[in-house]
Amino acid sequence: MKIGVFDSGVGGLTVLKALREELPSVDFFYLGDTARVPYGGKSKETIQRYSLECAEFLLSFGIELLVVACNTASAYALELLRESLTIPVIGVVQPGVEQALKVSKTKRIGVIGTRGTVQSAVYQNLLKEQGAQPVAKACPLFVPLVEEGIINGKIAQSVVEYYLEELKGKVDTLILACTHYPLLKETIREYMGDVEIVDSAQAVAQEVKKLAKNEGNGTLRLFFTDNSPNLSHLIKLILGEEQSYEIIPVLCKL
Amino acid sequence: MKIGVFDSGVGGLTVLKALREELPSVDFFYLGDTARVPYGGKSKETIQRYSLECAEFLLSFGIELLVVACNTASAYALELLRESLTIPVIGVVQPGVEQALKVSKTKRIGVIGTRGTVQSAVYQNLLKEQGAQPVAKACPLFVPLVEEGIINGKIAQSVVEYYLEELKGKVDTLILACTHYPLLKETIREYMGDVEIVDSAQAVAQEVKKLAKNEGNGTLRLFFTDNSPNLSHLIKLILGEEQSYEIIPVLCKL
Numbered sequence: 221m222k223i224g225v226f227d228s229g230v231g232g233l234t235v236l237k238a239l240r241e242e243l244p245s246v247d248f249f250y251l252g253d254t255a256r257v258p259y260g261g262k263s264k265e266t267i268q269r270y271s272l273e274c275a276e277f278l279l280s281f282g283i284e285l286l287v288v289a290c291n292t293a294s295a296y297a298l299e300l301l302r303e304s305l306t307i308p309v310i311g312v313v314q315p316g317v318e319q320a321l322k323v324s325k326t327k328r329i330g331v332i333g334t335r336g337t338v339q340s341a342v343y344q345n346l347l348k349e350q351g352a353q354p355v356a357k358a359c360p361l362f363v364p365l366v367e368e369g370i371i372n373g374k375i376a377q378s379v380v381e382y383y384l385e386e387l388k389g390k391v392d393t394l395i396l397a398c399t400h401y402p403l404l405k406e407t408i409r410e411y412m413g414d415v416e417i418v419d420s421a422q423a424v425a426q427e428v429k430k431l432a433k434n435e436g437n438g439t440l441r442l443f444f445t446d447n448s449p450n451l452s453h454l455i456k457l458i459l460g461e462e463q464s465y466e467i468i469p470v471l472c473k474l
Numbered sequence: 475m476k477i478g479v480f481d482s483g484v485g486g487l488t489v490l491k492a493l494r495e496e497l498p499s500v501d502f503f504y505l506g507d508t509a510r511v512p513y514g515g516k517s518k519e520t521i522q523r524y525s526l527e528c529a530e531f532l533l534s535f536g537i538e539l540l541v542v543a544c545n546t547a548s549a550y551a552l553e554l555l556r557e558s559l560t561i562p563v564i565g566v567v568q569p570g571v572e573q574a575l576k577v578s579k580t581k582r583i584g585v586i587g588t589r590g591t592v593q594s595a596v597y598q599n600l601l602k603e604q605g606a607q608p609v610a611k612a613c614p615l616f617v618p619l620v621e622e623g624i625i626n627g628k629i630a631q632s633v634v635e636y637y638l639e640e641l642k643g644k645v646d647t648l649i650l651a652c653t654h655y656p657l658l659k660e661t662i663r664e665y666m667g668d669v670e671i672v673d674s675a676q677a678v679a680q681e682v683k684k685l686a687k688n689e690g691n692g693t694l695r696l697f698f699t700d701n702s703p704n705l706s707h708l709i710k711l712i713l714g715e716e717q718s719y720e721i722i723p724v725l726c727k728l
Contacts, residue, residue: 251728256509256510262700263702266700269723276728361615363618364617368614368615370636375629378628378629378632445728449515449517469520471727472725472727473527473724473725
């Protein structure tokens with residue numbers, strides 16, 4: 221079976237890693253849109269257009285299922301992708317919400333993500349429909365912190381406190397609604413104390429496992445739209461090993 | 475006279491502001507590539523392609539001079555733009571370097587910018603050619619900090635210290651080689667103590683003034699490739715007043 225995964229950049233590799241652990245025989249095609257990263261601060265229209273372009277590229281390999289690993293793209297473009305494509309499309313929002321509802325006792329659930337994800341209110345609406353009380357907070361500095369490799373120490377702690385102060389003590393569960401955030405998990409846990417932390421990568425992998433067959437040759441092809449200077453370093457940091465990758469430039473017209 | 479200015483996003487508005495103060499009668503066309511911002515962590519090839527696309531868009535308005543307000547684009551694409559276009563092209567690097575050489579007594583000059591700008595070594599090479607001793611440092615978190623509006627206080631101070639510790643006491647002049655950094659100037663000055671800070675926006679405006687005629691209707695048209703959620707806020711923050719703007723989507727093919 222062939223599965224496509226796309227993300228705005230390298231963060232979605234956390235989702236890919238979880239998927240490969242659950243479905244080691246599947247053939248995976250990953251596209252990271254590093255030429256246009258980040259999506260988090262861009263408009264709905266732009267994110268929808270970029271998402272369709274990424275999906276079309278992966279469809280050319282004959283994928284039978286598409287995973288939208290990017291939270292911002294899942295929040296803004298999932299419905300559009302489902303309408304436009306004939307294969308199943310799985311986002312990261314629904315699985316994360318279900319996991320959070322399962323582990324939360326008080327149903328007071330925190331959601332942290334990019335500005336785009338939080339402003340879309342997709343997480344908050346789904347949680348409210350299920351009777352939970354969401355508290356959402358955009359943390360725009362977390363992605364650049366992780367990409368800088370600053371995941372613990374004084375600066376990481378100050379930034380975590382800056383954003384999470386208003387959630388502390390008010391939620392029993394926290395959804396990491398951005399693929400970069402799991403790398404800050406320990407610093408977040410230290411500050412937040414006794415909360416359940418939901419990392420959607422794991423939740424998505426479980427959801428995909430229900431729909432997919434663990435068949436194929438277990439191959440992996442990685443594509444990126446830009447050969448950014450720290451790309452191979454970040455691939456190794458997230459996947460735990462070096463992987464070769466191909467560059468597919470985006471051709472644009474203004 | 476018609477002058478075009480482009481930048482990866484809103485930061486170049488600091489250059490535009492300085493230009494309009496020096497040349498109030500000129501008709502300005504500004505393009506901010508907010509759909510693909512930031513350029514700072516992307517590859518040379520991608521930045522060159524984006525820069526050519528931005529230049530072509532502005533040329534369609536009949537501009538007679540082009541200002542590359544983005545330091546990363548100036549570092550990677552200025553030569554290519556000069557070869558490709560028939561109008562004068564002014565970048566931010568040369569004017570910043572000249573200003574620094576003028577004010578520095580010890581000729582030990584610090585350069586801070588994005589990863590792309592620093593890795594290109596364009597500033598360092600120019601300074602060395604003139605007999606100065608440059609010390610360069612990439613500060614990738616400064617742009618997201620400014621875009622978050624965190625320009626003073628505990629977090630800004632920690633991040634400034636984190637990056638500038640190795641420059642403190644070792645340079646008498648510091649070039650802010652990124653259009654976003656002037657907004658952090660006070661926090662940088664507090665930490666660095668007695669150094670001359672060179673803001674290239676001012677230096678570029680002086681350079682352009684030598685080549686341009688202050689003629690025209692003093693109009694301004696602002697274009698952006700994405701209508702990002704905090705765009706109008708940032709325009710007001712930098713230009714000091716509200717300005718209407720037009721959105722020119724980038725059409726891409728992978």
